[in-house]
Amino acid sequence: MIDLSLLPDGGVGWLDASGPNPQIVLSTRIRLARNLVGHPFGTRATDADRGAVLARITDAAAASARLRRTVTFHLDELDRADRQLLHECHLVSKELAALDRDPARPRPGTAVLIDSPAGVMVNEEDHLRLQTMLSGFALEDAYAELESIDSELGRLLPFAFHSEFGYLTSCPTNAGTGLRASVLIHLPGLVLTKEIGKVLQGLTQVGLTFRGLYGEGSEVVGNFFQLSNQTTLGKAEGELLDHLGRIVRQVIEYEEQARDVLLKTAAGTVEDKVWRAYGLLRYARSLTFDETMNLLSGVRLGVGLNLITGLSVYTLNKLLIHTQPAHLATMEGRQVGDPELPATRASYVRRLLGDEVT
Amino acid sequence: MRCDNCKERDAVINLTQVEHDTKVTLHLCEQCAQEKGIETGTAVLKSPLGTFLSAMGKGTALPVPADALRCASCGATLRDFRDSGRLGCAQCYQSFEDHLRDLLRRLHGSSQHVGERYVLPGANGEADSTSRLLDLRDKLRRAVESENFELAAELRDRIRVLE
Numbered sequence: 001m002i003d004l005s006l007l008p009d010g011g012v013g014w015l016d017a018s019g020p021n022p023q024i025v026l027s028t029r030i031r032l033a034r035n036l037v038g039h040p041f042g043t044r045a046t047d048a049d050r051g052a053v054l055a056r057i058t059d060a061a062a063a064s065a066r067l068r069r070t071v072t073f074h075l076d077e078l079d080r081a082d083r084q085l086l087h088e089c090h091l092v093s094k095e096l097a098a099l100d101r102d103p104a105r106p107r108p109g110t111a112v113l114i115d116s117p118a119g120v121m122v123n124e125e126d127h128l129r130l131q132t133m134l135s136g137f138a139l140e141d142a143y144a145e146l147e148s149i150d151s152e153l154g155r156l157l158p159f160a161f162h163s164e165f166g167y168l169t170s171c172p173t174n175a176g177t178g179l180r181a182s183v184l185i186h187l188p189g190l191v192l193t194k195e196i197g198k199v200l201q202g203l204t205q206v207g208l209t210f211r212g213l214y215g216e217g218s219e220v221v222g223n224f225f226q227l228s229n230q231t232t233l234g235k236a237e238g239e240l241l242d243h244l245g246r247i248v249r250q251v252i253e254y255e256e257q258a259r260d261v262l263l264k265t266a267a268g269t270v271e272d273k274v275w276r277a278y279g280l281l282r283y284a285r286s287l288t289f290d291e292t293m294n295l296l297s298g299v300r301l302g303v304g305l306n307l308i309t310g311l312s313v314y315t316l317n318k319l320l321i322h323t324q325p326a327h328l329a330t331m332e333g334r335q336v337g338d339p340e341l342p343a344t345r346a347s348y349v350r351r352l353l354g355d356e357v358t
Numbered sequence: 359m360r361c362d363n364c365k366e367r368d369a370v371i372n373l374t375q376v377e378h379d380t381k382v383t384l385h386l387c388e389q390c391a392q393e394k395g396i397e398t399g400t401a402v403l404k405s406p407l408g409t410f411l412s413a414m415g416k417g418t419a420l421p422v423p424a425d426a427l428r429c430a431s432c433g434a435t436l437r438d439f440r441d442s443g444r445l446g447c448a449q450c451y452q453s454f455e456d457h458l459r460d461l462l463r464r465l466h467g468s469s470q471h472v473g474e475r476y477v478l479p480g481a482n483g484e485a486d487s488t489s490r491l492l493d494l495r496d497k498l499r500r501a502v503e504s505e506n507f508e509l510a511a512e513l514r515d516r517i518r519v520l521e
Contacts, residue, residue, distance in 0.1 A: 037448055037478070040432045044446040048503060056496050063488050125444065156489050158478050160448030165462060166471025168448045172462055175451075177473040234468025 002073065002082045004089070011089045012321055013116050017313040019136020023304050024252055026184040026224070026317065029090065030142045030241075031131040032150050033169045033178035037158040041170040042125045050109025050123045057122050060156040061113055066149050067120070070113040075106035081336050084326035086112065087214070090133060094214065096124045117142075118149055125170045126178075128153070137248065139181060139241045147237075166233060176233025181241055183248050184213070188223040188301040189258030190251075192270075199254055200225075207231055208247055213293075222293030222320075227251065259305060274302030282353050286342040292323045292349065311353075319352060361387035429453035491520045 004011055014027040035041060039053050061067040075083055075097055083097035083106065091112055098106040113120040121129040130153070132145045153159075160168040166176035174180070190196040200210055211226040212218035227248055229240050262270045277298025281287070287295075300316050302308035321327060323345050329336045332344045359369045362385050369385035427436040434446030436454050445451065451458055462469040479489035494517050501510040 035448055040447045041445060043442055043444040044432050044434060052496065052499060052503075055499060056492065059492050059495055063492060154476060155479055156492055158493070159476055161476040161478070162448075162451050162471075164470055165451055165458070166473060167476065168445075168451050170444045172445070172458060173465055175462060176466065176471045179473075231466040233462055233466035233471055236473040 002078060002085065004085065011086075011091050011114055011116050014133045014135040015314065015317040015321060016135055017317055019134055019138045021252060022136040022313050023300070024186055024255055025137035025248070026186065026320075027090075027133055027135060028138045028142045028181070028183050029131060029133040030139070030146050030179065030181040031129050032146060033126040033167065033174045033180075034128040034130065034150070034153070035160040035168055035170070036127050037160050039127060041127070042123065043170065045109075045123070047108045050107060053127050054109045054111055054122050056157065057113070057120065057128060058111075060153055061120070063156055064149075064152050066152050067113060067115055067118075070115040070120075072111055072113050075110040075112065076108050078106075081326050081329060084336060085330055088321065088324040088326050090214070091119055092121055093124060093129075094218075096121050118145055120149075120153075126174070137183060137252075139183070139245050142181070143237065143241055174232050176231075177235075177237050177240065179232055179237055179240055180228055181244050182211070182226045182228035183244070184224060184226050185248065185251065185255075186222075186224055186297065186300055187251070187255050188297050189255045189262055191223045193258045193261055195254065195258055199251060203227060203247065203251075204230075206243075206247055208244065221290055222297040224293075224297070259301075263305060270301075270305070271307055274298050274305070274307050278302060278308060278353075281349050283350070284346045287323075287346040287349060288342055289323060289325060289345070292345060293320070296320060296323075315352060319349060322352075323349060359385050361385060361390050363387070363390035363393075427454060427457075487520055491517065494520065 017023075019025070019028070036053060036056065039045070039056075040049050045053070058072065061070055073082075073086060075086075075092065078086075080099070083092070084099060086092045087094060087097045087099055091114060094100045096106065096110055096112065098104050098110075107123070109123045111122045113122065117134055118130070118132040121131065130146055130149055132142050132149075134142045134145070162168055167178040169175050169178055187196060187199075190199055203210055207230050208227055209230045211228070212220045213222070213224045213226070227244070229244050232240070235243070277295040281292070281295045281299060296316060296319055299308060299311070300313075303311050303313065303316065322331060325336045325341065328334070328341060328345055328348060329338065332348065334341060334344060338344075361367050361369045364387060367387035367389065370388050371386045371391045373384040373386055373391065425435055425437050428434070429446055429450045430453065431449035432446035434450055436457060439445055439450065439454065445454075459469045479493075494513055498510055498513040498517065501507075501513055
């Protein structure tokens with residue numbers, strides 16, 4: 001079993017709810033897709049090609065000031081539970097961890113270099129996916145962090161760049177800046193007032209897209225949405241971030257308005273809903289992951305509306321991460337598929353909530 | 359109504375875009391709409407990339423069959439790209455340049471990168487010694503793998519000097 005305590009903050013420093021708007025916006029993640037000149041991209045790379053790319057990137061990281069102290073995990077050497085653990089921390093994609101295809105193993109040469117809050121996925125679809133994840137709504141800080149790593153690595157490694165098309169990526173949907181910024185946002189107000197459809201539709205009209213909790217291809221659970229830019233070419237990095245930032249601020253406003261409407265028109269119902277959610281989490285003896293997410297969404301709304309007091313956003317974030325199957329199994333010394341896991345989850349949630357005064 | 363772009367042909371498409379929170383409506387003729395990368399047929403933009411790619415070039419006769427157009431560097435054909443939606447290497451962008459320019463315009467609304475400009479290490483003739491060293495180490499690894507020991511020995515000597 002891998003030891004995430006090797007990482008400066010367990011790899012999930014963004015959980016601490018220290019960033020701006022932490023109650024509605026959980027985290028901000030930005031990634032830059034980069035490839036090396038002279039090495040075939042993912043789909044055409046042999047094991048030897050991937051090995052060469054990894055060696056080159058590892059050398060460059062060791063020679064860099066910014067990534068010298070990274071912890072490297074070789075995905076092909078980890079068992080499934082460990083890979084899932086990294087994925088649940090949002091440190092590796094489902095594809096890199098080969099969790100999207102069972103029982104296949106990650107290909108040789110796939111790795112992740114972590115120096116929280118930054119990291120580099122190696123030999124995913126692109127040779128490098130530089131990423132950073134911060135607490136709350138913090139697009140500028142996240143990009144500043146990433147930009148310094150990008151420019152340093154760009155001086156040490158030959159990135160594939162075209163004067164017209166920009167940074168070249170395996171999939172043309174990422175070409176240009178290679179930048180994808182996403183904001184993980186909690187929108188129960190818009191879901192309960194049934195306004196969410198209109199908002200999501202509006203997003204697609206202004207060049208943004210939405211995904212579930214774990215990014216591309218994942219389902220929306222617990223009213224958590226990842227909003228991100230759809231296009232990566234034709235606009236400068238700053239413009240892409242400004243545009244996303246402006247729209248996210250608007251969505252936050254809509255969410256706050258929806259919460260006001262709920263309180264004005266259905267205060268009793270909402271209060272009942274959030275306390276029922278709290279009650280179930282506080283006393284249930286068996287909880288599935290999806291159920292936990294949905295109940296946590298209710299409690300989070302209750303905290304946001306000041307109906308539930310004395311419960312910190314940090315605790316709610318911790319519950320969100322630690323009740324995921326691989327985290328829970330690791331913490332409690334069980335297997336991911338253990339039939340006792342729902343009972344273990346309920347007991348963990350009771351313990352954590354019991355520690356907080358309400 | 360005349361087309362807002364060429365002011366000649368009749369407008370058949372109303373394009374509404376939201377830019378910087380302001381709604382802009384353009385009336386375009388079919389030709390201008392296509393030039394701007396707007397799908398005028400029945401194809402829906404939101405279809406998966408695979409379907410989208412197979413629709414690429416529809417209506418315009420391809421000069422060469424997709425199988426014949428091959429990237430000299432990695433060997434991927436245009437058909438490979440259309441099937442998988444992924445390019446084989448950086449050189450593919452040059453090999454399939456015209457096709458990709460068209461696709462990038464459709465996907466992003468533009469094919470011109472306006473973000474950060476990148477300069478390859480050493481492109482100004484003054485490669486930083488660390489990047490030169492990393493480059494030589496990579497070449498050495500490849501030389502050893504391909505059992506080109508003469509080159510490997512030479513590279514090892516150059517690395518020693520730099521180190």
